[in-house]
Amino acid sequence: MKRILVLLGSVFFMGIAAAQKVQVLVSDKKVSMRGLSVVSDKIVWVSGSSGTVGKSIDGGTTWTWMTVKGYEKIDFRDIEAFDANTAVIMGITDPAYILKTTDGGTTWNLVYENKTKGMFLDAMYFWNEQSGIVIGDPLNDKMFIARTFDGGKTWSAIPDDKLPAVDKGEACFASSGTNITALKLSEAVFVTGGMRSRLFIRDNKIELPIIQGTETTGANSIAVKNSGKKRTIIVVGGDFNTKDSMVKNCCITNDDGKTFTTPAVAPHGYRSCVEFLNKSNWLSCGLNGVDYSTDNGKTWNWISKESFHVCKKAKKGKAVFFAGNGKIGKLVMNN
Template structure:
């Protein structure tokens, strides 16, 4: 009997260990802060960061090739959208706000959008397909800035202010992980705002988010969408990175009602991603958390801070990136 018990205990421990998730650090040899991440498949990973730095791996993160974009040594590239090993688009947030495209693996880049207006600040990009995409930015003249492309990012057209959504005083967006806007299929999108006012915009509807808000440093930072109705939204206050106060909400009816997790993420979080319908991962400067019940309960798996986490568009690989050039992989 005791041998059967010992065998059963060993089997249980092995099963638990095999299902556990861990973070494997891959690259930390660069001082740049990385907030842009695009995982094309299990092998191709692109990253973008401060000081004009762009990284690319074609071997699943085993090695990265880093380049500084010519003429943009001081630009903070906080979002990137990659389509394959050669083609990618990067977004520089301000002074000036720019979008660049490469078709040769990052060796050369072409300016495809530029706005030199004072106060111009881009926050995130999202693509509905290889051809159609949108970039979103902080309000200009009380209107949320938007620009669209329908030719794979070769050209961009700004949305007229009279057609753009109006912003409340103090309402803006965080360029924290490039994930405050998400495509809901080919023709729909949802995006979130933060600051003194935090909302969810979807189709023609606007919903005030029951997240921490009221200061420039508070509000929603990232939205993940499983389908057109099921979203998880994270944020908090990045000046209080370990606070769990109103840092996550869920909706299963596209914002008509919101649910607070029973066990929230373990601090301010700048990015969230669905791994499956029930499993999610979220990260921030105070750690990484996993949920295995659709976001209702979160479990901390690492105290290492990261800004962004992304799952492969085609594949299973999940990568994270953050400050001091850190790039890691989820082992799951």
């Protein structure tokens, strides 16, 4: 009987894995893409190194590529788009920049610049077309945070006395633009990594059961599922120097960090991004592939060995896209 149950379980999980696959749409770009914004099933924007921005208005079949004039050496590691014409991009450092376009990328306006020594922006998040937040590595042992309330036209840094303090060697990874997200309406939550890895909710700094203690370890991404009165938060990360390790690379909380569980079957390596899709379905990706969960992160199935930095679901639609080193992919659901 035990052998039969094991065989049935194997068939079941093989069926889950076979239900999803990753289709590579672009594989020949000589840039690293970590910024991804999926507006709808048709409209997708990406951003990356060498001042590169890409846009598709036909669901990824064809792409328009642009190099932002005057910013050819900038690494745009995050992007937030609102339609086919409007997008905001984040340049991480030397100095840190935020730019906005309202004409589909033909022109870009500089809306924020910070030349402070040590400034390094990590990620952006927008609750809607007006309200957004950007987070950066610590300055004087406090995280950098700025807000916008006019769709990214202007940005204001949070006063120093209101910023969360962190430990030495604790920071955020600019790996996928997803270490900060909405906890609920107008409230953000973020995760740190490095020498210490924590979940920051309001004034609470919560230790994460994620591998940590070196510059290459810790949490990289957080996603939130709000379902009625119940909320599920999943955090992924690991050690990007050991991309195949499944040790302490994922944790789950259903009570805002009071308690955590870890998966029975973890994602199959270091993961730089996690995304809630629908119902009990979640997605994560990293240097050695893509994992899919149908049970709120309890078990993860390795559905592809294609390397990606970031995955995102359409804000208005069902399509799911990936971006990574030189390539873009799309999640395909088999019947």
